[in-house]
Every structure is written in C-alpha cells, then in structure tokens.
Amino acid sequence: MTHYNIIGGGIAGASIGYHLISLGAKVTIYDREDSGQATNASAGIICPWISQRRNKKWYRLVTTGAKYYPDFIKTLEDETGLDTGYTRRGSISLFKNEEKLALGYNRISKKKDDSPEMGEVKIIPKEDINHFHPDLNNQYPGIFVEGGGQVKGRLLLHALKTAFLSKGGKWLTQEIPDDLDGYKIYTTGAWGRYQNSGPDIRHQRSEVLHFKVDSDVPVHTPVIMALGPIYIVEMDLNQFAIGTTHIDTDSFEAVPSKENYEYLRGLAERYFPDKKITDVEMLVGLKPYARDHLPFIGHVDDSVYVVNGLGATGLTAGPVIGREVARSLMGLDTELNLEDYNYV
Numbered sequence: 001m002t003h004y005n006i007i008g009g010g011i012a013g014a015s016i017g018y019h020l021i022s023l024g025a026k027v028t029i030y031d032r033e034d035s036g037q038a039t040n041a042s043a044g045i046i047c048p049w050i051s052q053r054r055n056k057k058w059y060r061l062v063t064t065g066a067k068y069y070p071d072f073i074k075t076l077e078d079e080t081g082l083d084t085g086y087t088r089r090g091s092i093s094l095f096k097n098e099e100k101l102a103l104g105y106n107r108i109s110k111k112k113d114d115s116p117e118m119g120e121v122k123i124i125p126k127e128d129i130n131h132f133h134p135d136l137n138n139q140y141p142g143i144f145v146e147g148g149g150q151v152k153g154r155l156l157l158h159a160l161k162t163a164f165l166s167k168g169g170k171w172l173t174q175e176i177p178d179d180l181d182g183y184k185i186y187t188t189g190a191w192g193r194y195q196n197s198g199p200d201i202r203h204q205r206s207e208v209l210h211f212k213v214d215s216d217v218p219v220h221t222p223v224i225m226a227l228g229p230i231y232i233v234e235m236d237l238n239q240f241a242i243g244t245t246h247i248d249t250d251s252f253e254a255v256p257s258k259e260n261y262e263y264l265r266g267l268a269e270r271y272f273p274d275k276k277i278t279d280v281e282m283l284v285g286l287k288p289y290a291r292d293h294l295p296f297i298g299h300v301d302d303s304v305y306v307v308n309g310l311g312a313t314g315l316t317a318g319p320v321i322g323r324e325v326a327r328s329l330m331g332l333d334t335e336l337n338l339e340d341y342n343y344v
C-alpha cells in the first residue's frame, strides 16, 4: 500500500491527511509550524457567493467547498468532540450608496439559482443594520446572505489533527527529512516557492487585528464584508477580527507592523464609533498564490503531488480539496474535475 508523506500541516495538508486516513491510507504529516502559517491567522469567512471574481474554475471550487462544510464539520466534530468555531449566522456586505447596493443585490441574488445553500438574500436598509450588529456604524446599507458562515482556522486545524492522530496517522513537528523516499504531497503554503519544481508560488503578507468592544448588548453577529477589502468577523461575544492588509513580499518575516496596527485600529474605531475598543492581538499570515490566483492541485512528477496557491479563500476550499485529492489518489470518483487545477 502507498505510504503518503505530506509536507506542510496547514489546512491543505491536514485536510488531505484527514481524508486519506479516513479512507484507510497510511499517512505521515511533517509540519514545521512556521510563524506566518496562513491557516493560523485566517479570518475563516465561508461566503464565496458574494465575490466579484469571474474565474469559473475558482468559483466552482469555492462554492463546492462552502457546500461541503456543514457535513464535513458535523462528521469532524462528532468524531473528535471538539468545536471548530464553524457557525452560519449569515454575512452582510455593506455598500457605499443606494446605486451600488442595487447593483450588488442584482449580482449576488442571481447566484442563488445555482447555489441554494446561500439561503435568503435580502437588502438591509442602513437603519436596520443594528438589528444584526448592535454596535456597528450604521452609516451604510447592506445585503444579507443567510448561508454565509465562518470557521476558526486554529480550532479547525486542531480538530483535524486530533482526528488524524486518532485514526492512526503520524504527525511530526519537523522539517521534511532530506532522505525521505516514497510518495510526497507538498502542501507547504508560502514556503512552497523554494520547495519543488512547480508551480510558481508567490505570497502576500496579511495582518489582522483582534479586539474587544465594550458593549451592553451581548449578541452573536453575522460576518461583515465592509467597504473595500475590509471584513469584520466575530471571534467571541463582543470580540472581533478586522482585516486585512495585503503586501506582496519575498520576505517570510511574520511580525506585526506598527503601521498596519494603526491602520487596522483606525478602521476598528471607525466601524465601532463611540465604543471603547481594547486590543487582543495582531496576527500575521502569509497567503500563498499561484498563477491567476487559481489554486494548483496535481502531480508535478510521478511521486510528487502539490496542492498550493489557496490564496484568500483557502479555508473555504481546503476541506473539499482534501476530500477530492484523497479520493482521486485512492482511485475513487471525484465531484470536481481536478484536471482543471493542474496547469504545469
């Protein structure tokens, strides 16, 4: 029987390992736990339908990923008894004015025909925003998508690792050994740019600020897709993460910068006016990208398989990629055509 060696234990590696071992394979995962691991810093928004990207292969991947989440999480939480932080309280995309709101509604609501898991899609006038998010700035109207959700990257990874170990997998916190023979699956994220012959991997450094809001109204809130590329996600009652900054870089340094802290702190104050805000932590993640911002999934030679370039939606796509890669390697049918993602 093939023994699968997975190099990299972020969402890509952990998910492939979990699905392979659930199908009866022998698997070892090597993970260095680099600081800057994207999965650890991720905001975990699972709401692909609101994106304006037009790449059909990417869209198929992330919407299949979102559809898989409820069953995947139920199985994983039942197997481990652990909480992954997966919730579906909807998402609200904010718009600057009524004209943009109408265009946005037209674009987003059309997608419901192919994706019933989006649930209800409705316009929220700005006066009603605080019914959903009591302390949020109510200057902007929004579009509510009932099926929008979130997952906590750290908790999900811990649950995957726990399930993987309980099924007999080996998880080694170390660099891949130089003399490792056999079948290798590289899921090394940003660090993949130096590790195999293809595909080309670049990365973006992204920072997120976690903070508490001194609120009198302890209610759970939907994900907020704010103006520009800004989002606000609940991490705990009255505790949120706001992000993100994007910097293309060659550096693997993952220390928060003062400049980005001040920028994100300023945004937090703007979105929660008149509230006392207390910092919790700043996280830095290195998001891996491949060509056209489309993940790469496939063989680069007979005994080397690569999954990388998960970009800004890797938590959404990670579990279904794990399922599909494991099924494909074990000779089973897949729902997605993985050839679409193998372009070396």
Ligand SMILES: Cc1cc2nc3c(=O)[nH]c(=O)nc-3n(C[C@H](O)[C@H](O)[C@H](O)COP(=O)(O)OP(=O)(O)OC[C@H]3O[C@@H](n4cnc5c(N)ncnc54)[C@H](O)[C@@H]3O)c2cc1C
Residues within 6 Å of the ligand: 007, 008, 009, 010, 011, 012, 013, 030, 031, 032, 033, 034, 035, 036, 037, 038, 039, 040, 041, 042, 043, 044, 045, 046, 153, 174, 175, 176, 187, 188, 189, 190, 191, 192, 195, 206, 207, 208, 243, 244, 284, 285, 286, 287, 288, 307, 308, 309, 310, 311, 312, 313, 314, 315, 316, 317
């Ligand atoms: C700030 C931020 C916010 C995000 N928000 C969202 C979101 O809202 N929704 C969403 O869907 N996605 C989001 N993402 C994207 C998502 O987190 C990433 O696409 C995904 O986590 C990438 O996973 P990965 O497993 O490919 O890489 P990583 O999680 O980076 O894991 C790679 C692992 O490989 C290990 N490694 C590397 N080289 C070696 C080696 N030689 N030997 C052993 N181990 C090695 C590293 O130590 C690391 O642990 C966000 C990302 C960031 C940074």
